Amino acid sequence: DIQMTQSPSTLSASVGDRVTITCRASQSISKWLAWYQKKPGRAPNLLIYKASTLQSGVPSRFSGSGSGTEFTLTISSLQPDDFATYYCQQYNSYSLTFGGGTKVEIK
Amino acid sequence: EVQLVESGGALVQPGGSLKLSCVASGFSFSNYWMSWVRQAPGKGLEWVADIKQDGSEKNYVDSVKGRLTISRDNAKNSMYLQMNSLRAEDTSVYYCARPYNSGWYGPFDIWGQGTVVTVSS
Numbered sequence: 001d002i003q004m005t006q007s008p009s010t011l012s013a014s015v016g017d018r019v020t021i022t023c024r025a026s027q028s029i030s031k032w033l034a035w036y037q038k039k040p041g042r043a044p045n046l047l048i049y050k051a052s053t054l055q056s057g058v059p060s061r062f063s064g065s066g067s068g069t070e071f072t073l074t075i076s077s078l079q080p081d082d083f084a085t086y087y088c089q090q091y092n093s094y095s096l097t098f099g100g101g102t103k104v105e106i107k
Numbered sequence: 108e109v110q111l112v113e114s115g116g117a118l119v120q121p122g123g124s125l126k127l128s129c130v131a132s133g134f135s136f137s138n139y140w141m142s143w144v145r146q147a148p149g150k151g152l153e154w155v156a157d158i159k160q161d162g163s164e165k166n167y168v169d170s171v172k173g174r175l176t177i178s179r180d181n182a183k184n185s186m187y188l189q190m191n192s193l194r195a196e197d198t199s200v201y202y203c204a205r206p207y208n209s210g211w212y213g214p215f216d217i218w219g220q221g222t223v224v225t226v227s228s
Contacts, residue, residue: 001169034214036152043202043218044144044152055207055216087152091213095168096142096154 002026002090006099012107019075021102023088028068032092035064035073038085038101047086048073078104109133109217111203116222119193127188127222129203137161137181140212143188145199146221155201157212158186166212170196193226200224 003026013019023033031051036044046055048064051071061076075082083106088099115127129141142157156167156177165177176189186203200221207216 036214038152043220044215046207046214046216049207049214089152089154089214091211094166096157096213098152098154101151 001095002029002093002097004088004090004097004099006086006088006102008102009100010103010105012105013078014107015078015080017078017107019078019082019104021073021086021088021104023066023071023073023099025069025071025090025092029090029092031067032090033064033066033071034089034091035062036087036089037082038087044087075104109205111205111217111219113201113203113219113222116201116224118225118227120228121194121226123193123226125190125193125224127190127201127224129186129188129219131184131186131205134205134217135209136184138209139205141179141186142204142206142213142215143177143186144202144204144215144218146202147196147199150199153199156188159212190224193224195226198224198226 005024007022033051035048038044047058047062052064063074085101085103087101110132113129119125143155158165158177174192179186202221203219204215205217
């Protein structure tokens with residue numbers, strides 16, 4: 001199975017900060033990567049798919065990039081609603097593995 | 108409104124069985140692969156299993172093979188997860204999830220609210 005490694009595991013930031021989260025795959029997954037936002041007690045919310053395509057309704061401050069084994073999620077200007085945990089997921093091959101998550105906390 | 112609603116979660120003893128259900132509405136259920144995803148307390152997301160539109164193909168994460176079985180009934184717009192030989196490590200919130208594209212098995216843009224399975228004596 002493909003392993004997905006996210007860094008950092010926790011990130012402290014302030015409103016207005018530019019935030020970058022990295023996701024690395026143990027082997028090439030081309031562009032078959034998605035990013036989700038997860039808040040406690042709520043279902044995950046799809047932000048980005050195919051590494052860089054913004055899901056409908058997601059604010060443009062979210063962006064994704066990368067291909068092969070290295071990917072990034074960037075929030076250009078962190079908003080109060082963005083404090084949450086973010087997960088990457090590969091869907092190149094089974095099992096459809098998630099990264100361990102990055103918790104974005106208020107600094 | 109496009110919606111997924113899970114049910115069937117409960118407290119069950121180790122070695123016990125449980126069947127989860129997911130009922131879909133607001134979209135053509137039979138056109139989509141469907142998945143189960145879980146999250147253990149304080150842990151990350153884990154994809155568990157998925158099933159093809161006609162039920163002819165099923166895939167599982169290694170840790171549940173032989174114990175959990177995914178199925179669907181397109182006439183009832185429903186998906187199921189039969190859980191046997193349950194272990195403490197199966198304790199999680201279980202979500203059903205639909206891919207954003209009917210031609211693909213992932214990623215997931217529609218999720219249910221989750222149902223809680225607790226395995227404990």
